[in-house]
Amino acid sequence: MHPPSSPAVALDRISIVYGGPGGYEAVAPTSLAVAQGEFVAIVGPTGCGKSTLLNAAAGLLKPASGEVGILGRPLAGLNGDAGYLFQQDSLMPWKTALDNVAIGLEVAGTPRPDALARAAQWLAKVGLAAFGNRYPHQLSGGQRKRVGLAQVLIRNPKILLMDEPFGPLDAQTRLIMGNLLLELWAADRKAVLFVTHDLEEAIALADRVVIMSSGPAATIIGDHAIDLPRPRDAMEVRLDKCFHELHHGIWSQLRGEVLKAYQGTAA
Amino acid sequence: MTELSVSRPKLIALQVLVAVLLIGFWHVGSSVPIFGVYILPKFFFSTPGDVAMRIVKLFSGTMIWKHLWITLTETVLAFVIGSVAGVVFGFWFARRPLVAAVFDPYLKMANALPRVVLAPIFMLWLGLGIWSKVALGVTLVFFIVFFNVYQGVKEVSPAVLANARMLGMNERQLFRHVYWPSALSWMFSSLHTSVGFALVGAVVGEYLGSAAGLGYLIHEAEGVFDVTGVFAGMVILAAFVLLVDAVVTKVENRLLVWRPDAAGRT
Numbered sequence: 001m002h003p004p005s006s007p008a009v010a011l012d013r014i015s016i017v018y019g020g021p022g023g024y025e026a027v028a029p030t031s032l033a034v035a036q037g038e039f040v041a042i043v044g045p046t047g048c049g050k051s052t053l054l055n056a057a058a059g060l061l062k063p064a065s066g067e068v069g070i071l072g073r074p075l076a077g078l079n080g081d082a083g084y085l086f087q088q089d090s091l092m093p094w095k096t097a098l099d100n101v102a103i104g105l106e107v108a109g110t111p112r113p114d115a116l117a118r119a120a121q122w123l124a125k126v127g128l129a130a131f132g133n134r135y136p137h138q139l140s141g142g143q144r145k146r147v148g149l150a151q152v153l154i155r156n157p158k159i160l161l162m163d164e165p166f167g168p169l170d171a172q173t174r175l176i177m178g179n180l181l182l183e184l185w186a187a188d189r190k191a192v193l194f195v196t197h198d199l200e201e202a203i204a205l206a207d208r209v210v211i212m213s214s215g216p217a218a219t220i221i222g223d224h225a226i227d228l229p230r231p232r233d234a235m236e237v238r239l240d241k242c243f244h245e246l247h248h249g250i251w252s253q254l255r256g257e258v259l260k261a262y263q264g265t266a267a
Numbered sequence: 268m269t270e271l272s273v274s275r276p277k278l279i280a281l282q283v284l285v286a287v288l289l290i291g292f293w294h295v296g297s298s299v300p301i302f303g304v305y306i307l308p309k310f311f312f313s314t315p316g317d318v319a320m321r322i323v324k325l326f327s328g329t330m331i332w333k334h335l336w337i338t339l340t341e342t343v344l345a346f347v348i349g350s351v352a353g354v355v356f357g358f359w360f361a362r363r364p365l366v367a368a369v370f371d372p373y374l375k376m377a378n379a380l381p382r383v384v385l386a387p388i389f390m391l392w393l394g395l396g397i398w399s400k401v402a403l404g405v406t407l408v409f410f411i412v413f414f415n416v417y418q419g420v421k422e423v424s425p426a427v428l429a430n431a432r433m434l435g436m437n438e439r440q441l442f443r444h445v446y447w448p449s450a451l452s453w454m455f456s457s458l459h460t461s462v463g464f465a466l467v468g469a470v471v472g473e474y475l476g477s478a479a480g481l482g483y484l485i486h487e488a489e490g491v492f493d494v495t496g497v498f499a500g501m502v503i504l505a506a507f508v509l510l511v512d513a514v515v516t517k518v519e520n521r522l523l524v525w526r527p528d529a530a531g532r533t
């Protein structure tokens with residue numbers, strides 16, 4: 001096994017270039033470590049390279065330079081220790097919610113009846129016990145995200161990569177989902193790399209919030225420890241005085257980048 | 268698309284009305300002289316009554332069932348063989364870009380060829396029995412299924428594919444759980460077209476040279492200027508097409524329940 005001290009995810013000066021050498025450098029050499037059991041949120045202006053960074057941690061993208069270490073070993077190929085909740089809809093539309101959740105176990109060799117039984121339990125955990133035989137198009141955006149969460153968590157990955165998992169949801173549902181995530185995470189403390197564009201959400205959920213600069217050649221320009229006590233409630237924590245101080249400090253840094261990104265696309 | 272806002276009985280009533288009007292016009296034109304002339308002379312257009320009587324007469328004999336059976340057999344064989352070949356080649360080409368690139372111009376050429384010109388060659392090769400008709404149908408069905416399966420494999424959403432990989436699927440499992448269902452859905456979306464073309468292949472083949480089938484029936488009637496027989500054959504063919512299409516719709520709704528557009532349909 002891996003030594004307990006090695007970080008779950010260690011991005012070591014990775015840079016990512018789209019379109020081969022001489023192409024578009026989305027991410028300039030960037031380092032980021034996520035300790036085991038740590039919840040890290042990445043915040044940054046749109047198009048800066050947050051998804052790109054997660055894809056590198058998942059092994060879906062090969063960095064042009066630098067190395068990705070997973071649990072102390074260099075990553076080659078896909079990251080089998082990670083579960084990845086994608087930004088886009090990625091459920092298989094031809095499978096029911098139940099089959100979508102069960103598939104991760106099935107392909108790993110679990111007999112189908114057992115896989116289905118466990119999948120039903122997971123659907124119940126995300127509050128969708130009654131929706132097992134619905135197809136993705138018969139579910140709301142938030143329900144689809146919850147099925148996706150169950151689909152990823154049922155495989156019990158050591159590392160959880162989440163790309164704006166609550167992106168298309170309304171503010172109230174985001175709070176409920178945030179609490180659900182905190183509850184599930186508290187149960188076995190996976191390492192989490194969580195991308196969001198909502199700074200308040202990042203502070204409410206994470207142990208650390210890192211800020212990315214606007215692209216091209218984006219990199220991490222801020223790393224803020226969030227020392228709010230746990231267990232937290234995603235809603236109530238926002239009323240905390242420390243929350244406001246943290247928010248104020250991080251926002252003053254983030255605002256500049258968001259403006260730069262906006263001017264970059266507007267120009 | 269705009270939603271259909273009439274109730275089902277009303278829709279059927281309107282559809283029947285169209286038929287009644289058409290047949291009524293046909294009947295008046297062919298049987299009632301207007302200022303001494305028939306707009307639709309009997310010799311060229313027959314009359315609805317005669318055609319109906321001919322159909323009844325045909326169905327009181329046993330030969331018609333044999334013709335229908337032959338045409339159905341040819342259609343089914345053409346559809347099955349064309350589909351299997353289309354699926355196999357569609358997958359192969361989609362997963363092997365080099366093969367696809369090499370054969371691309373030849374496929375386009377073959378697909379642009381009017382199939383009717385092939386009919387005599389098939390008869391030369393395969394004789395006047397059912398297989399020359401099946402071959403004609405296959406050349407039509409194959410390309411439809413081939414292009415749809417190819418598209419289905421190519422157009423799998425990258426997010427769904429990446430997700431499936433991250434969930435631990437190997438190549439074989441990807442095939443079974445991702446590529447195959449996607450390709451199948453594209454293939455079934457063209458089911459009406461491909462079944463229709465299988466039937467066209469069979470009937471055209473029979474028409475051009477055979478001793479049985481609906482196409483032969485029509486051709487034979489045409490040979491002796493038996494317009495009533497031609498129309499009777501056409502009506503039977505049309506009813507046959509509707510029947511086959513209804514079966515296809517049933518199958519389609521069963522298999523594509525997961526699709527947003529299929530779900531609302533009844």
Ligand SMILES: Nc1ncnc2c1ncn2[C@@H]1O[C@H](COP(=O)(O)OP(=O)(O)OP(=O)(O)O)[C@@H](O)[C@H]1O
Pocket residue numbers: 018019024026044045046047048049050051052053087197215
């Ligand atoms: N396949 C690709 N080819 C070329 N450029 C790409 C590709 N994918 C992303 N990019 C570019 O890389 C940059 C970073 O993209 P990325 O998707 O990582 O942004 P993001 O931070 O996740 O944005 P958002 O918050 O909008 O999801 C963008 O400028 C984008 O245009």
Ligand SMILES: [Mg+2]
Pocket residue numbers: 050051052087163
């Ligand atoms: Mg993104």
